[in-house]
Amino acid sequence: MRKTIVIAALTVLTGASLLVATAPADAAGTPGSTKGPCGYTVTPDEPPARPVSLPPDPEPTPDKGIVKVVVATSQGPMLLSLDRAKAPCTVQSFLHLAKSRFYDFTTCHRLTLYPTLKVLQCGDPSGTGEGGPGYSYKDELPTDLPNWPDDPTGTRKVYARATLAMANAGPNTNGSQYFLVFGDSRLRPDYTVFGSVDRLGLATLDRVAAGGIAPTPDDPAPVDGPPVRRTDIIVARSLGSR
Numbered sequence: 001m002r003k004t005i006v007i008a009a010l011t012v013l014t015g016a017s018l019l020v021a022t023a024p025a026d027a028a029g030t031p032g033s034t035k036g037p038c039g040y041t042v043t044p045d046e047p048p049a050r051p052v053s054l055p056p057d058p059e060p061t062p063d064k065g066i067v068k069v070v071v072a073t074s075q076g077p078m079l080l081s082l083d084r085a086k087a088p089c090t091v092q093s094f095l096h097l098a099k100s101r102f103y104d105f106t107t108c109h110r111l112t113l114y115p116t117l118k119v120l121q122c123g124d125p126s127g128t129g130e131g132g133p134g135y136s137y138k139d140e141l142p143t144d145l146p147n148w149p150d151d152p153t154g155t156r157k158v159y160a161r162a163t164l165a166m167a168n169a170g171p172n173t174n175g176s177q178y179f180l181v182f183g184d185s186r187l188r189p190d191y192t193v194f195g196s197v198d199r200l201g202l203a204t205l206d207r208v209a210a211g212g213i214a215p216t217p218d219d220p221a222p223v224d225g226p227p228v229r230r231t232d233i234i235v236a237r238s239l240g241s242r
Contacts, residue, residue, distance in 0.1 A: 033135075037061050038089035040135045049124060049131030049176075055096035063088040068239040069098055071201070073108075074232040075208050078180075078201030080164055087140035087194035090166060090174060094194065095238055097133060097176055103236040111213050111227040116148075118183030120205055121167055122233060123176045132175030139172050142193045148186045159185045162202055164195040182209055 033041035036057030063084050071078040082091045097103060108122035109129050124131040145157035159165060159181050167177035168191060180197050182205035197205065211229035213222045 038092060038137055040089075040093065040137045042135050043132070043175075046132060046134070048134030049126040050102055050133075052097065052100045052102050052133050054135055055093045057092070061088040061092060067091060067095060069095070069236060070239055071103075071236045072234045073204060074234065075229055076200065076204035078204050079198040080195050080201070081198065082164075082195040086142070087166075087192050089137055090140055090192050090194040093133075093137060093174070093176075094178070098236045098238055102133060102176060103233050106233050108208075108231040108233065109226060111208060111225065113209065113213060113223040116186035118161075118185055118209065119179040119181050120208055120227070120231065121177060121179045122231075123167070123178045129177070132177065136173050136175055139168070139174065139190075140192045140194070142189050145189055145193075151186070155188060156186050157189045159187050159191070159193070162197045163193055164197055166192040166194065168192075180205055182206055 033039050034054050034057035036059045038055070038057045038061055040054045040057055042054065065084050067082040067084065069080040069082060071080060082094060084091045102125065103123065106122065106125045107127045108120050109124055109127050110119075110121035112119050112121075121129070142157075145159065147154045148156040148158055161181055161184055163181040163185075165179055165181070166174045167179055168174055171190075174192060179191075180201070182202060208227050208229045208231050211227060213225045214228050215222060216225070219225075
């Protein structure tokens with residue numbers, strides 16, 4: 001099962017593929033879940049792309065403050081601001097994966113350049129879009145996103161430039177893959193928003209986007225696929241909270 005962020009929904013809505021991520025499995029190979037409010041649950045059918053334990057799951061889950069995470073990439077730096085109030089379980093998991101070096105020396109495997117979907121997708125150590133951390137957890141979906149301007153039904157929302165959100169493979173299948181929005185994107189509100197990207201990070205994303213997507217013999221001008229400007233995450237580390 002592919003964890004392609006929003007691309008599945010877009011396939012239905014616009015003919016584009018969605019941003020999907022694959023559900024992962026337990027690093028220890030033992031079925032189960034944590035006992036706290038987040039209920040991180042191992043996914044035996046989806047082994048981890050890189051060994052990692054289940055995140056801590058304290059009660060109550062920390063739900064206040066902004067946590068800064070610096071991400072050094074081969075295309076430039078990014079500073080992420082993780083918002084515990086928006087998505088406490090997601091932030092808890094992301095920080096655990098960063099601390100465990102799960103994201104170090106990985107490649108952002110997918111760039112999309114559709115008119116209504118402009119994102120870079122990262123977080124899979126396998127670099128295939130099918131890898132995860134060996135566990136999944138519940139959605140923490142946004143309720144305050146503005147409607148997409150030309151959608152009279154109000155079902156599609158604006159995931160604005162600089163948004164940081166989770167990729168998934170359906171309801172409650174969050175794992176390790178996430179996407180960074182470099183241009184306002186039209187999506188159903190089915191993807192957990194847990195932070196934002198700073199100005200330097202947006203400059204990095206713009207640089208990657210400007211390079212385009214690697215062509216193939218079957219698709220010489222693709223709008224969805226590996227970026228020409230390969231974007232490797234060298235290190236991702238928390239700078240603490242405020």
